[in-house]
Amino acid sequence: MFLTEYFRTVYKGVRSLLIGMKTTGYYFTHARKEIKTEEYPDNRATLTMFDRFKGEVTMPHDDNNEHRCTGCQACEIACPNGTIKIITKQELQPDGKKKKAIDTFVYHLELCTLCNMCVTACPSDAIKMGQSFEHSVYDKKQLKKVLNKPGSKIMEGVE
Amino acid sequence: MNLLLMVSFSSIAGGIHHWLVSNIASELLAKVIEMVIAGVALLLFLVPLCFVLGYMERKVAGFMQMRYGPNRVGPYGSLQIVADTVKLLMKEGLTPTGSDKFLFNLAPVIVVVTCMLVIAPIAFAKDFQLWDINIGVLYVSAISSLAVIGILMAGWSSYNKYSLLGAMRSGAQIVSYELSVGLSLISIVILTGSLKMSDIVMSQETGWWIFRGHLPVLISFVIFVIASTAEINRAPFDLAEAEQELTAGFHTEYAGMKFAMFLLAEYINLFVVSAIAATLFLGGWMPFHIGHWEAFNHIMDYVPSSLWFLSKTFFVIFIIMQFRWTFPRLRVDQLLTLEWKYLLPISMVNTILVTVMAIMGWHF
Numbered sequence: 379m380f381l382t383e384y385f386r387t388v389y390k391g392v393r394s395l396l397i398g399m400k401t402t403g404y405y406f407t408h409a410r411k412e413i414k415t416e417e418y419p420d421n422r423a424t425l426t427m428f429d430r431f432k433g434e435v436t437m438p439h440d441d442n443n444e445h446r447c448t449g450c451q452a453c454e455i456a457c458p459n460g461t462i463k464i465i466t467k468q469e470l471q472p473d474g475k476k477k478k479a480i481d482t483f484v485y486h487l488e489l490c491t492l493c494n495m496c497v498t499a500c501p502s503d504a505i506k507m508g509q510s511f512e513h514s515v516y517d518k519k520q521l522k523k524v525l526n527k528p529g530s531k532i533m534e535g536v537e
Numbered sequence: 538m539n540l541l542l543m544v545s546f547s548s549i550a551g552g553i554h555h556w557l558v559s560n561i562a563s564e565l566l567a568k569v570i571e572m573v574i575a576g577v578a579l580l581l582f583l584v585p586l587c588f589v590l591g592y593m594e595r596k597v598a599g600f601m602q603m604r605y606g607p608n609r610v611g612p613y614g615s616l617q618i619v620a621d622t623v624k625l626l627m628k629e630g631l632t633p634t635g636s637d638k639f640l641f642n643l644a645p646v647i648v649v650v651t652c653m654l655v656i657a658p659i660a661f662a663k664d665f666q667l668w669d670i671n672i673g674v675l676y677v678s679a680i681s682s683l684a685v686i687g688i689l690m691a692g693w694s695s696y697n698k699y700s701l702l703g704a705m706r707s708g709a710q711i712v713s714y715e716l717s718v719g720l721s722l723i724s725i726v727i728l729t730g731s732l733k734m735s736d737i738v739m740s741q742e743t744g745w746w747i748f749r750g751h752l753p754v755l756i757s758f759v760i761f762v763i764a765s766t767a768e769i770n771r772a773p774f775d776l777a778e779a780e781q782e783l784t785a786g787f788h789t790e791y792a793g794m795k796f797a798m799f800l801l802a803e804y805i806n807l808f809v810v811s812a813i814a815a816t817l818f819l820g821g822w823m824p825f826h827i828g829h830w831e832a833f834n835h836i837m838d839y840v841p842s843s844l845w846f847l848s849k850t851f852f853v854i855f856i857i858m859q860f861r862w863t864f865p866r867l868r869v870d871q872l873l874t875l876e877w878k879y880l881l882p883i884s885m886v887n888t889i890l891v892t893v894m895a896i897m898g899w900h901f
């Protein structure tokens with residue numbers, strides 16, 4: 379009884395080790411096909427990032443230079459780092475009423491941890507995560523960005 | 538082709554010997570000069586060998602982990618090791634305060650010297666051997682266990698708890714695995730009836746022991762490779778270094794050239810162990826022969842014997858490297874369990890089997 383148990387252990391051990399060696403042996407002999415390394419600066423032209431990759435917060439604008447931000451400041455509140463500063467203004471509507479709108483969306487990339495909380499907090503899907511990641515600059519002032527483009531306005535129908 | 542066969546290593550060595558004997562009057566002086574030449578030749582062989590092995594290890598590791606390995610310095614990264622060596626040469630050789638300075642500086646030397654001593658009885662090619670001592674196998678297993686003294690010295694003198702722990706572990710490891718290495722060597726000695734390396738190689742003229750010896754020799758080959766991987770402190774048995782828990786184990790405090798000597802010793806040890814496995818189990822420099830197929834055997838004889846030896850050695854080296862990049866590390870208790878509960882009993886029974894086989898003449 380003890381001996382069968384003993385040899386079973388030996389057999390199982392040797393078998394699993396051989397399976398491991400088979401796997402690495404396969405990788406070794408098929409290195410050309412299996413290598414997953416991205417040779418980053420060299421393949422810059424063809425580099426594609428994953429969908430889930432978070433590089434920076436961006437605000438998409440459509441062709442008419444319109445964005446979806448209502449200036450509700452939900453993102454500013456959601457951000458744990460004080461990265462976002464929304465400066466709002468009162469805009470005169472055609473019907474004579476005043477409405478809150480966004481003046482400047484200030485985004486401090488140097489403070490951002492790319493945690494995605496602002497994107498989930500936004501009720502009107504105005505901001506999303508961009509894929510660019512080459513952010514290094516010599517002066518940190520350059521990392522302070524304004525996300526809404528100059529002269530842009532809110533899209534029709536976004537409340 | 539004939540020319541290639543004539544310019545063998547043994548003829549070069551013989552030529553140098555004759556020239557020295559006929560040109561130098563004093564016999565003692567000739568001997569000393571011969572020894573110096575042999576030593577320099579050995580160094581000239583070993584240092585580039587370590588470069589090759591270091592490069593090979595990193596490439597093998599890379600490919601097995603779906604990476605490229607070094608590929609920036611030189612073509613295919615081949616000069617990376619040279620760059621690393623230059624870096625190590627430029628570094629300051631620190632000796633920590635509180636350490637035992639004499640032992641601390643002596644330890645790397647001892648480690649390198651012991652592993653170079655083991656090379657003496659290894660036959661690199663036909664009739665090309667530094668010292669064909671008649672107790673070759675015994676000498677190898679005796680000297681190779683001395684390396685632990687260097688490691689213990691390094692750990693003890695470093696004045697660092699990690700170094701000491703690593704050194705103590707390496708002591709336990711070598712004391713236990715030495716037994717299995719010895720027993721698996723003995724199985725070949727039983728079959729050959731000689732401890733002399735040249736006799737062992739000659740006995741495999743009709744076929745290497747791993748083929749002629751059936752299952753028992755195969756088992757002792759496997760045990761030898763496993764146990765000697767443990768003996769030279771390579772992963773998965775790298776408890777003496779244990780980067781994960783002991784920073785770098787016994788050589789934590791070493792830097793610069795003294796650290797490089799430990800690396801050198803590691804690769805020389807790897808080579809030595811593989812060379813011994815190749816000599817004992819895979820026929821050393823003996824070409825691949827199948828029984829009485831005269832024509833086939835003749836073709837095989839045309840391949841230079843040094844090439845046979847090196848390719849077999851590199852085959853074993855590759856296997857040991859694959860171990861390193863495949864298997865998970867063992868804990869200290871698992872390490873000792875593996876030896877005392879599995880390898881040792883199995884190799885004891887195996888020795889009996891080999892003895893019975895040798896007495897009854899069941900091998901080919």
Ligand code: SF4
Pocket residue numbers: 435456457458459460461462489490491492493494495496497
């Ligand atoms: S990703 Fe996180 S840290 Fe960056 S702006 Fe959004 S909420 Fe703030």
Ligand code: SF4
Pocket residue numbers: 446447448449450451452453454464499500501502503504505
């Ligand atoms: S980005 Fe979204 S959450 Fe932030 S102010 Fe604009 S609409 Fe509100």
